[in-house]
Amino acid sequence: MARKHSKGGWREDDEAEAAEAAPPPPCWLCGRPCGTTVVWHHPVPKSRGGRDTVPMHAICQNTLITNFTNSELQRAGMDVDVLLANPAVRKFVDWVANKDPDFNASIAKKGR
Numbered sequence: 001m002a003r004k005h006s007k008g009g010w011r012e013d014d015e016a017e018a019a020e021a022a023p024p025p026p027c028w029l030c031g032r033p034c035g036t037t038v039v040w041h042h043p044v045p046k047s048r049g050g051r052d053t054v055p056m057h058a059i060c061q062n063t064l065i066t067n068f069t070n071s072e073l074q075r076a077g078m079d080v081d082v083l084l085a086n087p088a089v090r091k092f093v094d095w096v097a098n099k100d101p102d103f104n105a106s107i108a109k110k111g112r
């Protein structure tokens, strides 16, 4: 990883490697590495003045949106433990723990 060339050109190499080897950030909710798609979620909804974002799986963000109102999300803020204390979320995280990082159930697509 940290190999450097003493001559010119190391910078290019570094960039290429960084792009390729950058590990996906861990999901804020379930703690697994994010897959190819990283959703930048606002723990405090944007409409409530939230500015911070955290990396999440789409499916995990969906779980939050399904189980909490904006007011509840605002109250929990950056404290993911509050969200994990919700039995439905806890159950989801335990369930999704063994899934592929790119796994995305069609929960958002049902009912058309």
Ligand SMILES: [Zn+2]
Binding pocket: 027, 028, 029, 030, 031, 032, 056, 057, 060
């Ligand atoms: Zn996740």
